[in-house]
Amino acid sequence: MPSDLERAMETLIVVFHRYADTEGSKASLSRKELKMLMEKELSSFLKTQKDPAAVDRIMKDLDSNGDGEVNFEEFVSLVVGLSIACEQIYQKHAQVPAVKKN
Amino acid sequence: MPSDLERAMETLIVVFHRYADTEGSKASLSRKELKMLMEKELSSFLKTQKDPAAVDRIMKDLDSNGDGEVNFEEFVSLVVGLSIACEQIYQKHAQVPAVKKN
Numbered sequence: 263m264p265s266d267l268e269r270a271m272e273t274l275i276v277v278f279h280r281y282a283d284t285e286g287s288k289a290s291l292s293r294k295e296l297k298m299l300m301e302k303e304l305s306s307f308l309k310t311q312k313d314p315a316a317v318d319r320i321m322k323d324l325d326s327n328g329d330g331e332v333n334f335e336e337f338v339s340l341v342v343g344l345s346i347a348c349e350q351i352y353q354k355h356a357q358v359p360a361v362k363k364n
Numbered sequence: 365m366p367s368d369l370e371r372a373m374e375t376l377i378v379v380f381h382r383y384a385d386t387e388g389s390k391a392s393l394s395r396k397e398l399k400m401l402m403e404k405e406l407s408s409f410l411k412t413q414k415d416p417a418a419v420d421r422i423m424k425d426l427d428s429n430g431d432g433e434v435n436f437e438e439f440v441s442l443v444v445g446l447s448i449a450c451e452q453i454y455q456k457h458a459q460v461p462a463v464k465k466n
Contacts, residue, residue: 267405270375271447275454277369289455303369334451338444345373349436352377353391 277303278337290331293321307344379405380439392433395423406446 264272281299282291291299297317300308308316324336366374383401384393393401399419426438 264408265405266375267379267401267443268408270372270379271443271450273368273372274447275451277372278451279454279458288458299369303367306366306370335448338447341369341373342440342444345376345440346437348373349377349380352381356381356390 274338274341275334278334282334287331290329290333291337292331293317296321296324296332304344376440376443377436380436384436389433392431392435393439394433395419398423398426398434 277299278291279288281295282288284295284298286292286295300317300320320340321332324332324340326336326339327333379401380393381390383397384390386397386400388394388397402419402422422442423434426434426442428438428441429435
């Protein structure tokens with residue numbers, strides 16, 4: 263049986279292809295596919311990104327090879343960035359000292 | 365309810381801290397903690413890494429700031445590397461052409 267971590271890695275691949283396989287190249291997300299992925303899969307993270315230019319901005323940031331599409335490597339850099347930001351918040355909350363018992 | 369992708373990101377954080385919180389700094393994995401994580405969470409990926417020096421080698425590769433510990437950012441670089449390798453295999457298999465119907 264796969265471990266939690268192996269299942270999480272599988273999810274990254276499955277979610278990417280859930281949207282990348284919709285139209286055009288199956289190896290990358292078009293602007294439309296990225297927009298759909300962000301709306302469906304990252305809605306609670308990206309609630310603040312309501313302006314129409316947000317997807318274009320994120321697309322430009324992610325598209326490190328400048329081909330107008332987001333491939334899997336570029337996509338995981340978004341996931342990594344968000345995970346690192348969340349983990350920093352997690353650590354801050356975990357650092358709250360326990361209440362002394364006496 | 366969190367999406368599949370949000371749940372996968374949460375899993376990365378939870379799994380990291382499941383081991384990082386065991387001893388010493390809770391913000392990073394010691395060699396012993398990394399070894400335990402790899403044995404429990406990545407056993408099917410790292411089956412080939414049976415020699416005792418493998419953990420040290422991987423630790424050295426991941427420890428980009430050279431402090432002898434693996435922090436969350438360094439840990440996700442391992443997850444990303446493995447995910448990218450898996451996704452390339454996934455794509456190769458997905459490229460098998462469909463059988464023509466006529």
